[in-house]
Amino acid sequence: KSPTSYVPCLEIDGRTIVESIAIIELLDELYPEPPLFPADAWHRARVRALVEVINAGIQPLQNLNVLERHSSDSKERAAWAKHFNDRGLESLEKMMASHEAHGTRGKFAYGDTITAADLCLVPQVYSARRFGVDVARFPRVIRAAEAAAATKAGQAALPESQPDAVKQ
Secondary structure, eight states: OOTTSOSOEEEETTEEEESHHHHHHHHHHHSOSSOSSOSSHHHHHHHHHHHHHHHHHTGGGGSHHHHHHHOSOHHHHHHHHHHHHHHHHHHHHHHHHHHHHTTOOSSBTTBSSOOHHHHHHHHHHHHHHHTTOOGGGOHHHHHHHHHHHTSHHHHHHSGGGSTTOOOO
8 A cells, every 4th residue: 555665554544644754743643642742842853853863863774675785695784784773772872861961851762751752762672672782781762662662552552462463
């Protein structure tokens, strides 16, 4: 259904939308409670910055089509993906530390309310682990990802919770 032939592709009432951030923003507008972006412009921009580190700086560089284009050697592809995951999570850790230093603390990526940043962070941490990144080096990132994954919505989003998941 996606013109890009990639996931994600969300269909609602016979209409489709592609790309993670467009989907997140659409869902935030269609279902505004709870909001996925803070009301304050500066806080909203900080959440968007966290989202973009993942969306533009990590996630696309580990996609299979990018990895295959980069190298035919599986070890080189894994090293490439690990590098960008590690670099991106380190950036997120520093950003979250800076936010805390300026008064925004909480169990999630940006405060005590789940945001769009957490929606992007959970699968990114999963991917980083898959590529062998030592995620223990990023305690703020891990705390936020675990808090988001523990929510009812986080549990429902797990791959094994999907209707088409292979049951063992």
